[in-house]
Amino acid sequence: MSEDLHARLKAYEGRAATTAGAGKDLVNEPMIRHWCEAMGDTNPAYTGPDAIAPPTMLQAWTMGGLSGHTGRSAAQDELFGLLDGAGFTSVVATDCEQEYLRPLRPGDRITFDAVIESVSERKTTKLGTGYFVTTRMDVRADGERAGTHRFRILKYAPAARQKYAPTGRAQLEPQAAKPEPHSKGRRPRPVINRDNAGFWEGVAGHRLLIQRCEGCGALRFPWLPGCNACGSAEWDTVEAGGQGTVYSYVVMHHPPFPAFDPPYAVGLIELAEGVRMVGDVVGVPYDKVRIGMPVQLEFLRVDEELELPVFRGLPGGAG
Incomplete structure (x- = not known):
């Protein structure tokens, strides 16, 4: 059965995923600026009259947003439907590779084609058993080849996980099963x-x-x-000395996950040294966190193996 499925999956190799796709916007300075601010990238090559776009933005100019793109073929949906029907219903992005052939500059018009490049044999991972699917996108700027973006995902059936019964014997339960009442679960590992x-x-x-x-x-x-x-x-x-301020923040309400207790605040913290990092804001109610609030670094033990840096809101700083 698995050999027959693999043969059917391999038949999709080489089929188009997108044909004659077009970027919704020209390469432009505002998007470059926003990208650089988000990444903290101050390279002078990305500003001024001779600016180029950061090479890693290659895929950003091809994204279709919520409304999607024209030119998308049915092949990729058919492939994923075949995997879903065989029980490989979960998906995780595993890695991407980019090759840069020429710089992108403001005013360039982006077009692209995408192809299903490969489907692996059935693989067993810690997440479960499934198939790696690699899609290759060839990107052009004003008709000239600008780069290649390969994106790889794993379509898998979640593995069973061990739990221990009162007798101490290991039992198996589906990974997707709901946690037992009052079980906090474990944080994802970094x-x-x-x-x-x-x-x-x-x-x-x-x-x-x-x-x-x-x-x-x-x-x-x-x-x-x-x-x-x-x-x-x-x-x-x-x-780092540990002092900082809340540069920005979000309040997480969902989705529920056993190791977390929403709602809670996650901040983008500007440290006194000038760099920024993401961390939980603790010690104040989530709805009292404010931009500019001073915070102090702490280390929070979340389970027997893992400690994480978090930031405690200082008295009088919650506004």
Whole structure:
């Protein structure tokens, strides 16, 4: 059965996902500015009369928004429908790859085609068993090839997870099952890799470490393999003092998740050192959090294995 399904899935390789798609907007300075502000990217190449767009914005110019795009084919929907019908109903984005062929500049008109490039054999992961589907998008600027964007997802059937009965014997229950009453569950684990491992080592020692470029001295957060300002790959760290203010915030109401207790406030915190990071705002009611409110760094143990940096609203700062 699985071999027959895989053969049917492989038949979609090479079929068009989007044909003659067109960006809804020309490459433009406001979108570049918003992107750079959100990313904290101050590279001078992205401003001024000779500005280019950050290369990683490649896919942003192709997005269709809530109303979607014309030119979308039925092949991708058919492929996902086939997987859904076989029980692989969950989906998670796994990674993307981008290749840049020429800079994008304000005024460029973006067009693109997308193809279902590959469907993997059936794979078993920690999330469950399923198939990796890779879509390749070829992007053009004023008719000239500008870059390639590959996007890979996993369509999977959620794995069973272990729980322990009063006898101590391991039982299996579906991952999607509702938690037992009063069970808080566990927070999702942070993704730790070679680029950010030092940050999490610092958190384990109750230290909030910020990268500092050894080339130009610029501080940066989140941790990156190279400097946005000068491109240097050499860096060291400085320890944040822990003082900051709420630069922006959202109040999370849904979706419900066993490890969280909505509503709660999540802030974009501007540290005294000048960088910004995201963290829970604690110690004040969620509806009393305000932009500009002073906060102080704390480390919150959320379970037996994980501590996270959070920010406590200071007295008199809730407005």
